[in-house]
Structure formats: structure tokens, C-alpha cells
Amino acid sequence: MSWVVAAATVMTLAGAAGVLRARIPVHAVLALVLNLVGLAALFIALDAEFMGLIQVIVYAGAVMVLFLFVISLLSARNTPLERRPSLLAGQEPLGVAVGALLVAALAGAIFGQPLPEPASIYPGFGTVKAFGAALFYEHVFVLQLAALLLFLAAVGVVVLLGRRGPGR
Amino acid sequence: MPGMPFSGYVLLSAVLFVAGLVGVLVRRSPLAALMSIELMWGAATLLFVAASRHLAAMGGHVFAFLIVVVGAAEAAIGLALIVLIFRGRDGADVDEVRSLRG
Numbered sequence: 001m002s003w004v005v006a007a008a009t010v011m012t013l014a015g016a017a018g019v020l021r022a023r024i025p026v027h028a029v030l031a032l033v034l035n036l037v038g039l040a041a042l043f044i045a046l047d048a049e050f051m052g053l054i055q056v057i058v059y060a061g062a063v064m065v066l067f068l069f070v071i072s073l074l075s076a077r078n079t080p081l082e083r084r085p086s087l088l089a090g091q092e093p094l095g096v097a098v099g100a101l102l103v104a105a106l107a108g109a110i111f112g113q114p115l116p117e118p119a120s121i122y123p124g125f126g127t128v129k130a131f132g133a134a135l136f137y138e139h140v141f142v143l144q145l146a147a148l149l150l151f152l153a154a155v156g157v158v159v160l161l162g163r164r165g166p167g168r
Numbered sequence: 169m170p171g172m173p174f175s176g177y178v179l180l181s182a183v184l185f186v187a188g189l190v191g192v193l194v195r196r197s198p199l200a201a202l203m204s205i206e207l208m209w210g211a212a213t214l215l216f217v218a219a220s221r222h223l224a225a226m227g228g229h230v231f232a233f234l235i236v237v238v239g240a241a242e243a244a245i246g247l248a249l250i251v252l253i254f255r256g257r258d259g260a261d262v263d264e265v266r267s268l269r270g
Contacts, residue, residue: 005171009180016187016207025199032203035184039210045171046221051232055213058236063206063243070247071199074254087263095193099186106182115174119224126221126229134226135233142230146237153241157248 005045011038025071029064036060047126170221177218184211196262198253202246209239 011034018031036059043052088094124130135143170177184207191204213232220228 002171016184019203020191028200028203043217046217048217048229051217051229063240092194095190099190103186110178118222121224130226131229134230139230146234149241153244157244160248160252
């Protein structure tokens with residue numbers, strides 16, 4: 001394992017743990033940025049340079065800034081949002097137990113059966129050129145559906161938040 | 169050069185996905201639940217990109233790109249719903265939200 005991949009793995013795991021543990025929303029967003037940048041480093045190590053760039057620009061950039069805007073709109077303060085205790089008794093131990101069981105089951109499934117043989121990649125794999133060829137030659141309909149989905153999401157946000165209630 | 173065997177990437181993806189699932193189950197702040205869902209998107213993207221590299225097929229990259237698109241749309245809608253639910257309220261705890269009537 002190269003040290004870059006090891007460092008990126010540690011970053012993703014530390015970011016995930018930070019999201020789970022942070023009580024203050026801004027800290028959770030910063031931990032999530034750490035996770036996403038680690039994922040981008042892993043993508044580039046996997047010869048997916050375009051996906052790594054998209055991950056940094058779209059996710060760690062745009063979507064996280066959207067999160068920060070909503071947090072500053074709702075609760076820009078240093079106190080945790082959650083009320084303690086939970087209505088469901090023992091929620092946290094139960095959730096962690098379910099997660100541990102699921103990780104054990106998934107690890108058993110991963111190592112219990114043979115994985116497919118690796119294929120050797122061709123030159124130019126994962127570049128913008130190869131990605132564009134795959135997207136625009138083979139998967140054009142999927143691209144159009146994605147455009148429709150983004151349009152519907154934008155319209156949905158306007159419909160949800162753009163209504164003028166009485167007194168406003 | 170992948171840097172780590174394929175099974176290592178699959179295991180890392182599984183661990184990240186379950187971390188997001190535990191976040192959705194345990195955290196009661198809706199913002200934290202939405203961020204945990206983003207963790208699960210990231211785990212799925214990592215699995216697609218790793219499998220794409222392993223099998224030398226670009227289709228996995230296209231699907232990972234679609235996951236990014238769907239994740240952005242989900243974040244926009246989810247944050248709009250959170251703003252709508254918690255506008256004018258002091259706290260933000262999902263235990264306080266009992267009705268979804270519009």
C-alpha cells in the first residue's frame with residue numbers, strides 16, 4: 001500500500017468519524033470536507049483523475065458551501081442542535097450495534113467469495129477524453145435523464161421555498 | 169497504480185457506507201442525518217470507481233458521475249426541506265417533528 005493511499009484512507013475514515021461525533025454542525029461539515037477530499041485522492045490513485053476533480057469541485061466545493069449557507073441560515077451558534085435525551089431509549093448503542101453487525105456481514109461477504117480477475121487498463125483510462133467518450137457516445141440518454149433530474153430538483157426547491165405565506 | 173488491492177477498496181467502501189448508515193440511525197439533527205447520507209453516496213462512488221479501475225471499464229466512472237449529480241440534487245431538496253421544517257423554530261431535532269402535513 002503506497003503512503004498516499006494510506007493517508008487518503010485515514011482521511012476518509014477520520015472524516016466519517018468526525019461527521020458521526022461532531023455536535024456542532026459546522027464541525028460536521030468540515031469533517032465531511034476532509035472525508036470528500038480523501039475520497040478524491042483515492043479516485044486519483046485509482047486512475048480516475050476526472051472523477052477526483054469533480055469530487056473536489058462539486059462536492060467539497062459547491063455542495064458543502066450549500067450546507068454552510070443553510071447552517072448559517074438556521075443556527076450559526078456554538079451550541080449543539082440535538083435535544084438530549086432521545087425519545088427512543090438506547091438509540092445510540094442500538095445504532096452502533098447494528099452498524100457493527102452489518103460491517104461484519106459485509107466483510108464476510110467480501111472475503112468469502114472470489115473477486116473477479118483484474119483487467120489491464122489502456123493508456124488514457126480515466127482522463128477527461130475517455131470519460132467524455134464514454135458519456136457522450138455510450139450513455140447519452142443517461143446524461144439527458146441526469147439533466148432532467150437536476151432541472152426537477154431546482155424547480156422543486158423553488159416550489160418548496162418560494163411560496164409566499166400570509167404575513168410575508 | 170491502485171496502491172491497495174481491490175478487496176481493500178471494497179472493504180473501505182463498506183465501512184464508510186455503514187458509518188453513514190449509523191449516522192442516519194443515531195444522529196437526531198437533520199443536518200447531521202443529511203451529511204451521513206452524503207457519506208453513503210461517497211462510499212458508493214468509491215466502490216464504482218474502484219470496480220471500474222479493476223475491470224478496466226469506463227462505465228463505472230459514468231455511473232459515479234451520476235451519483236454526484238443525484239447527490240447534489242438530493243442535497244438541494246433535503247436542505248430546502250430542512251429550512252422549511254425548522255423555519256421559525258429554535259431547535260432542530262428530528263424528534264420534534266411529528267407531522268408532515270403541508
